[in-house]
Amino acid sequence: xxxxxxxxxxxxxxxxxxxxxxxxxxxxxxxxxxxxxxxxxxxxxxxxxxxxxxxxxxxxxxxxxxxxxxxxxxxxxxxxxxxxxxxxxxxxxxxxxxxxxxxxxxxxxxxxxxxxxxxxxxxxxxxxxxxxxxxxxxxxxxxxxxxxxxxxxxxxxxxxxxxxxxxxxxxx
Numbered sequence: 001x002x003x004x005x006x007x008x009x010x011x012x013x014x015x016x017x018x019x020x021x022x023x024x025x026x027x028x029x030x031x032x033x034x035x036x037x038x039x040x041x042x043x044x045x046x047x048x049x050x051x052x053x054x055x056x057x058x059x060x061x062x063x064x065x066x067x068x069x070x071x072x073x074x075x076x077x078x079x080x081x082x083x084x085x086x087x088x089x090x091x092x093x094x095x096x097x098x099x100x101x102x103x104x105x106x107x108x109x110x111x112x113x114x115x116x117x118x119x120x121x122x123x124x125x126x127x128x129x130x131x132x133x134x135x136x137x138x139x140x141x142x143x144x145x146x147x148x149x150x151x152x153x154x155x156x157x158x159x160x161x162x163x164x165x166x167x168x169x170x171x172x
């Protein structure tokens with residue numbers, strides 16, 4: 001048991017400087033700084049996304065980036081019928097996992113827009129699939145943020161204007 005504790009302490013000593021280097025990179029990299037304006041995206045997530053995606057401009061659309069990450073549903077078609085299945089899991093495994101981890105950190109106090117999206121999907125497809133869909137949505141939002149060079153801006157959903165609120169929700 002003591003050996004395991006010593007090993008844990010040794011690993012922690014190695015991890016701490018690496019985390020500091022990642023935080024330093026996140027503060028100096030303009031894309032990472034931009035991505036960190038999004039709720040639940042910290043330095044490690046931002047630097048990982050920047051490293052895995054590279055040049056965001058190589059993707060013609062947000063959907064192409066989502067496809068690259070493997071966060072899109074597979075599609076089976078025969079004749080007139082089209083069926084969608086599990087996510088393809090093709091592309092960057094690290095990008096996919098870091099985005100799902102970021103989606104797990106979204107809380108109602110963090111972001112009403114993304115929480116609303118998650119709450120709408122949970123009854124339809126379950127909590128786990130809803131989180132994967134949220135990860136894809138967050139990655140899509142990141143693509144638009146980088147394309148427009150604009151920080152993340154949460155849309156405020158006001159409950160006293162139900163028609164406007166419904167219109168905003170439908171827009172997602």
